[in-house]
Amino acid sequence: MDSLSTDADASSPSAGDGDATSSGSKPRAVLVAFGVAILGFVVGLAVSLVLMGVWVALGFEPTTSAVLVLGLVGLQGIGFGLVAYAYVHFSGLSFDFVPVSVPSLRDAGYVVGGYLSAFVLVLAALALVTTLFTTEPATNEGAQAAADSGLLVWMIPLSILLIGPGEELLFRGIIQGSLRRHFSAAGAIVLATAMFAPAHILSLSGSLQAAALTISVLSVPSLVFGFVYERTRNIAVPALCHGLYNATLFGIQAAAPTSTENASGLLAVLAALL
Helix, strand or coil: CCCCCCCHHHHCCCCCCCCCCCCCCCCCCCCCHHHHHHHHHHHHHHHHHHHHHHHHHHHCCCCCCHHHHHHHHHHHHHHHHHHHHHHHHHHHCHHHHCCCCCHHHHHEEEEEEEEHHHHHHHHHHHHHHHHHHCCCCCEEEEHHHHHHHHCCHHHHHHHHHHHHHHHHHHHHHHHHHHHHCCCCHHHHHHHHHHHHHHHHHHHHHHHHHHHHHHHHHHHHHHHHHHHHHHHHHHCCHHHHHHHHHHHHHHHHHHHHCEEEEEEHHHHHHHHCCC
């Protein structure tokens, strides 16, 4: 067991010693995890389309707000959950494969520490990237749609209720958890991040270099969330960290002035990181 692990990890169904499995099983574990990530988006998109079809069939207009909210419900709220359930069920695992409980006082400390660490490290990474490169950040189409439709304030509770829990359940609970059975804690966290951050390219627009820079910065909070999950073995903790992190970015966008060029540029960068 490596230094990232807690004493409770030895009995956790998703934690294992990275040296305890044969090297031949590791490539398969990575492929399965990658397949789960892709399946999550495929199922989520399908559910979103069904929800939109029902919405239109009921006589409602497919407005930007409706598409955005139904997309969040279909992807993070239902699709990711269905794939997580299917993985546990068809793998013959028990549902405590993804441990969840009311956060303890210790967990609450990790929520606060993880949230603050993610935010501070992202700002540091942004400062480094903007110093080294002159490329404009990629545009996050979802965040832009929320801003254009006046939904930014509503995205704050949705971040905590849907985005954080849904993404952490799939990418930390299932993907990182499955990788943890074959790799060390650090290896599982890095591999899960390598699948999580690039997945956001679907919502980015701009040059390839801009997307690559944005994804590299997005890796920072993902590593923090992965570390927090490894230390607490409670999926509620990274879900809260992630939800609060996104909610803060949406809150900054909703509240910050955009009358100056510098402010607009900062908001564009922050929006890309949602």
